Amino acid sequence: MIKELVLGLRFTITQMLRKPLTVQYPEEQKPVFPRHRGRHILHRYDNGLERCIGCELCAAACPVGCIYVLAAENDPKNPVSPGERYAERYEINLMRCIYCGYCAEACPTEAITLGPQYDLAEYRRERTVVTKAELLESWPRFAQARGPASPVGAGADSTARADPDPGISPRVAWDAAETAHGAPEAPQPGDLGVPTHVPTVTEPESRDRR
């Protein structure tokens, strides 16, 4: 019995002398695996042209319909992509996305892949629809390569894709409102996704409280 007790104590003290395994998450982050399927990335060629040719095969392959692509004709003098067309708008609804990677498989030019980013929580529902500006690989001539903002679009809803005039995407609407009025500190009752009447819990009257 004594031997086992001593063995146990020796084990814990040697554990104590080892280096802790804790990864202090926000400050320290472990690298993800090379084929981790996180948030999407839209890639460029080495010369800065976008790989995406606006073919919408990714949107067609998507089993949940979370990708919205609005294609536009390339200006031959100042092309955005090497093909005839490019994606004027490219939006992914990350709340709906199941990170299956079918879009990357379907893409003929390897323009879209699933990247390493996994911390995707947002305070606003609208922000979970990511736009092309966020998805696109950064490039020094980024502002030049990006076309003018389009007034139409539909976020990422598959029902809206069939709509000829899908309206303004919630993300664009939110960003516009934010630049115009400034962002509220926290979601208020009545905001998108927040019920108007938040039930409050009142404690029953009792003489026996304390």
Added chain:
Amino acid sequence: MIGQDYWWVLLIKAVVVVLGLTTIAAYLTYAERKVAARIQLRLGPNRVGPFGLLQPAADAVKLLFKENAAPANRDRLLYLVGPSLAGGAAVLAFAVIPMGINNWFNYQFHWDIAHFNVGLLFILGVTSLGVYSLFLGGWSANSKYSLLGGLRSSAQLISYEMAVSFALIGTIILAGSLDLEQIVGAQQQTWFIVLQPLAFVLYFSGAFAETNRAPFDLPEAETELVAGYHTEYGSMRFGLYFLGEYVNMVIVSSIATTLFLGGWLPLFPFHPFDWIPGPLWFLGKVVVLLFFMMWVRWTFPRLRYDRLMNFGWKVLLPLGLLNILITGTVVALRA
């Protein structure tokens, strides 16, 4: 003059001891969490202040500001007496523990609050009061978990009180006194842990049970009893139980230091060891024992209740009696 001291000296000593003990108890929780974390390859609290050193303060503030939720069918008076006793009785025992004697300007300064010639009996008596806090807390809350926890703790404490007291008798025989300062003085040549190794092991095993710590933390037994006697306590009332538990750890370690590890005496009675002042030696030894208690807690699983009782009555108690018999015989033959 009260006893050997001026009254204001006593007052200062009392204030220092109470504040010091509560602070030490608070930082013991920090140490406990750090030790547990390192044993489990974690980092432990490190967010509040440098190295998480302000964590105890944050915890205390949190406990103080929490709502005092209490069961409706409680026994109102006893519900309050329980935690008060837990915090109070533990601190009270420290009054007689000597941490050293200094001679300053012809004034003999004793590093304790009160000096009895029966200090050891006083400590045994006062620490036994702790049983009431656990049992009253468990009973007055009117909850099945609390009641079971309280019953267990009283049974456990009463059985281990016996074993622990028997373990201490050997040192009393050797020192020939119940006066703690004289017991320490009798260890000038050899510490009693050398002469009484069995008694030290018996006492410290019993001490785990007395402080309700793993592997004998049956009264709390989170898995079965949902924290046992303090299930129905919240806020600072729970905090007092918590404080009492950690102060009890200090008390138990202090008694072991005084009786077995030579109290404030240095490791070897020559330079450079005796340049370190006595109270520091005392604190150092206590800290070593406290670390050992934490180390044991995070190593061993909880004993089953009947095994706990068997261990107390059928192992510790007979061995304690044997120790008394041997010690008594040897002392009588040499006299």
